Amino acid sequence: MxxxxxxxxxxxxxxxxxxxxxxxxxxxxxxxxxxxxxxxxxxxxxxxxxxxxxxxxxxxxxxxxxxxxxxxxxxxxxxxxxxxxxxxxxxxxxxxxxxxxxxxxxxxxxxxxxxxxxxxxxxxxxxxxxxxxxxxxxxxxxxxxxxxxxxxVALTVAVLVARRQARALAVPLEDLSRHCRAVAEGDLAARAAPSTIIEIDQVARTHNDMLHSLSELLRRERDFTANASHQLRTPLTGLQLTLEAGLAQDDARPVLEEALAATRRLHETVEEVLRLSSSAGLPRRTALDRPVGELLARAEKRWHALLAKDGRRLELAVQDVPDDVRIPGGPATEILGVLLDNARAHGRGTVRVAVRDLDDALAFDVADEGAVDGDGVRLFERGYSGGGPGAAGIGLAFARDC
Known part of the structure; x- marks a missing residue:
């Protein structure tokens, strides 16, 4: 050029x-x-x-x-x-x-x-x-x-000016070409630097915007994969325990009903993960479709057996919350599930769930007898975990995004 x-x-x-x-x-x-x-x-x-x-x-x-x-x-x-x-x-x-x-x-x-x-x-x-x-x-x-x-002399000056202008035009384009090559090789963090030429800067900004959109799309896909694998692990474990327990029973109907309920929970989990992935970065509106009492009853039914298998107890308490108060069922179920799963996987002793009325909001307190390791401020960052080896650092970040 x-x-x-x-x-x-x-x-x-x-x-x-x-x-x-x-x-x-x-x-x-x-x-x-x-x-x-x-x-x-x-x-x-x-x-x-x-x-x-x-x-x-x-x-x-x-x-x-x-x-x-x-x-x-x-x-x-x-x-x-x-x-x-x-x-x-x-x-x-x-x-x-x-x-x-x-x-x-x-x-x-x-x-x-x-x-x-x-x-x-x-x-x-x-x-x-x-x-x-x-x-x-x-x-x-x-x-x-x-x-x-x-x-x-005029021709010599023209050559010098032309070479300087050619360099001024070529350097930003060559830099943009290098960034495109880096992106093609997988480096999505590469960004084109601004130049002094308006038209080339417009191309560079469009290129950077495209990379930002592409990076965001890939991040959402990775988050979806990580969230799905993390959130489906516990329901699948519960479904497995139900089916294993059913092998020792002559009447399979209760087991099948429990398995069907577990598959419904799996479906709800997948729907919630998909909703969260598709609406990332956008304001979300969720329907107030589930009473607090029903949410706690489902949580007790789901988590009581999992905790009992480890020799632990689950206690639920509602403090001055009317029975007709409704909350978004999907997000609340996933958030409570993440907190209970963390308590089961990384905590000790009895797990207590308390619901408190804060006038304009409801607070769900999940506590156990264990201790929190790591930086408490960073626990909700994706990829950071204080749970030791095997912890993915996904659950609390997923709960925060819900």
Whole structure:
């Protein structure tokens, strides 16, 4: 890309230089030739005013000293050289000047200006001034050389500016390309840095927004997988215990009913995990569809056997909470389930669940006789656990998100 930008810039500069330099070169040539003819005419006029009319009677005619590279000559009406330097015969240019007009011409490799000498309203001679064309041509070539030098300097500056601009354009795009390559290799934390070019910054911001959305999508998928595996573990364990207990009974109906209830709980858990995953980052509204008493009854039925299997007790208490108070059944069930599962897995002794009325909210207190290890502030961070080996650090984070 850098070479392409430089080539485009150089092409534009070259076209501009050609369009400017060719007319300017022609103007330099025309101007230098015109200046030389003007100088010859001025020299001839200055000499003409000093010519003594008596030169025709044989008096000597004196002409001023010619400038370097110029020749001055005085010609009589018969086109003969009477004073100064020049060809012996005046030729056509002198003949035309005898008509009373200042004449200019280029002939024989010379620039010529002829000025008539008048006396008593009659032309009595002609002063002829001339210089070599090669002299003017040398100045033209010098002017053209200066013009070429300026063009070369302009082209050099254009190359430097083009390379700098090409680098300014290419570096952000190359950086964006590196970030895209890093993303393709799995580094979703890569972010494109801002530049000084608005359009490229817009692309970079869009790229970063896309990465943020993609990272958020992948995070939600990972969280869904982790939440599902974590939340389904306990219901599956309960279902397994129910089925194992049913193997020793002749009447399988109660066992099947319990297993059916366990599958309903599994379904509710999956629905809650899906709801939480699909609404991540969005405000959620949940229906107040379950009385507190029913929630506690279900919790006791579900967790009593699991805790009893470990030789532990479950106690539930409601403190000044009306029976008709309703709460969001799905989230509350999952939150209470996480707290009870933590108490079973990481606590000791009797597990006590108390529900308290806080006027504008309900508080669920889950306590056991164990101790909390680790940083209590960070316990609700995903991936952090104070439960020792085997703890995933998912449950409390899931409960917080519910």
């Amino acid at each position: 850098r070479q392409r930008v430089v080539r485009v810039a150089l092409t534009a500069v070259l076209v501009a230089l050609v369009l400017l330099a060719v007319p300017l070169a022609l103007a330099i040539r025309s101007s230098l030739y015109a200046d030389q003819r003007d100088a010859l005419e001025r020299a001839a006029l200055a000499a003409a005013v000093r010519v003594n009319p008596d030169y025709l009677q044989g008096d000597p005619a004196e002409l001023p000293t010619a400038a370097s590279g110029q020749r001055l000559g005085l010609y009589d009406p018969q086109l003969r050289l009477r004073a100064g330097t020049g060809p012996q015969s005046g030729g056509d240019v002198v003949r035309r000047a005898l008509a009373g007009k200042v004449t200019r011409s280029s002939a024989g490799g010379e620039l010529v200006a002829a000025v008539p000498v008048a006396h008593a309203e009659q032309v009595i001679g002609v002063v002829r001034a001339s210089s070599a064309v090669a002299q003017v041509r040398g100045r033209v070539f010098a002017g053209w050389a200066a013009l070429v030098g300026v063009a070369v």
